[in-house]
Amino acid sequence: MAKLYVIGIGPGGEGLFTKKMIDAIHESEVIIGYGPYLDYLGSLIEGKTLYSTGMKSEIDRCKEAIQQVDEGKTTSIISTGDAGLYGMAGPIFELSTGQDIEVIPGVSANFAAAAELGAPIMHDYACISLSDLLTPWETILKRARKAAEGDFVITIYNPRSKGRPDHLEKIVNILLEVKDPKTPVGIVKNAGRPGTERTITQLDSIDYEKVDMLTCLIIGNSNTYVKDGWMVTPRGYENK
Template sequence: MAKLYVIGIGPGGRGDMTIRAYETIKKCPVIVGYNYYIDILGDLTEGKKIVKTGMRSEVERCKMAVEQAKEGYDTCMISTGDSGLYGMAGPILELADGIEVEIIPGVTSSFAAASELGAPIMHDFCTISLSDLLTPWEVIEKRLEHAAAADFVIALYNPKSKGREGHLKKAIDIVMKYKKSQTPVGAVKNAGREGNERRIFNLETIDYDFVDMKTIVIIGNNSTYIKDNFIITPRGYMI
C-alpha cells in the first residue's frame, strides 16, 4: 500500500533539513507542495512527479496529496519548518481516510532564527502567528495578552504582509503592557536560507520597516539580556 509522508523540510537551507526528511523525499516518486517550497527543494525534484499550487490553496493541495497516495504512489506532502506547526500535518490527518500517513518533523523557523540570535528561547516560550486569515484578530490579541502577562518568550510568525502592515505594532503595544521597554527583540529575515539578515532591538527600538512576511520576531522575557551581540534568556543555571 502506498504511503503519504507529511514532511517538514526545515527553514529552507539544505543543511537544516533532517536526514530522515531528505531520504524520504529522495525515495518518493511524487512531491506535493506550495510553489515556493517546491523551488526550495532544487535538484531533489528531478525525476519526480510534481503537484503544486499557489498560496491559499492548502486544502486543495492536501486533497491532491491524498489522491496521489490512493492511486498507489508513495507521496511527499512538504511544508517548510515543521509540518505540525502552521503546516499541513493537521489537514492531511483530517482528510486521510484509508491511507497510511507518516509525519516527519522538521526544524521550525523559530528554532533556526533563535540559533542565529544566540539563545533567546532557553526557557519557556510560545509561538503566535499574527496572520488573521484563519484566526480572528480578537483571538490573536487574547493570546498575546496572556503570553505576555505570563512572561513567556514569544516567537511571532507571519508578523507583516501587505494586508497586515500594522499588526506587528499592535502586537508590540500589547506586549509592552507587561514587559519592560528594554526587553530584547530579535528579528531574523529568511532564517536558515538565502537572503538571511538578522537585527537585534528592544521593544522600544524595533525597526518595523525591516520586518516582512519572511521574518521571525522573537521577544524575550523579563530576564532576557544581550551579550556580545547575542540574545540570551537565562534558564537559572548558576553561572
C-alpha cells in the same frame, strides 16, 4: 500500500535537511508543495512528478496528495520548517480517510531564527502567528496578553503583510502594557536559508517597516539580555 509522507523540510537550506526527509523524498513518486518550497529541494526532486499550487491553495494540495496516494503512488507533501506548526500536517489529517500517513518532523523557523540570535528562547516560550486569515483577531490579541502576563519568551510568525500592515504594532502595544520596554527583541529574516538578516533591538524600538512575512520575531522574557551582540535568555545557572 502507498504511503503519504508529510514532511517538514526545515527552513529551506539543505544544511538543515534530515536523513529521514531525504529518504522519504527518494521513496516518493509524487512531490507536492508550494512552488518556491519545491525549489529548495534542488536535485532531490529530479525525475519526480511534481504538483505545486499558489500560497493560499493548501487545501488543493492536500486533496491532490490524498488522491495520488489513493491511486497507489507514494507521495510526499512538504512544508517549510516543521509540517506540524502552521504547516500541512493539520489539513492532511483533517481531510484524510484512512491513508497510511507518516509525519517527518523538521527544524522549525523559530529555532532556526533563535540560532542566529544566540540563545533567546532557552526557557518556557509561546509561539503566536499574527495571521488572522483563519484565527479571529481577538483570539490573537488575547494570546499575546496571556503570553506576556506569563513572562514567556514569545516567538511571532507571520508578523506583517500588505493586508495587515499594523498587526505587529498592535501586538507590541499590548506587550508593552505588561513587559519592560527595554525587553530585547530579535528579528530574523530568512532564518536558516540563503539571505539571512538579523537584528537585535528592544520592544519599544522596533522598525516595523523592516518586518515582512518572511521575518520571525523573538521577544525575550524578563531575564533576557544582550551580550556581545547575542541575545541570551538564561536558564538560571548564573546571574546576568
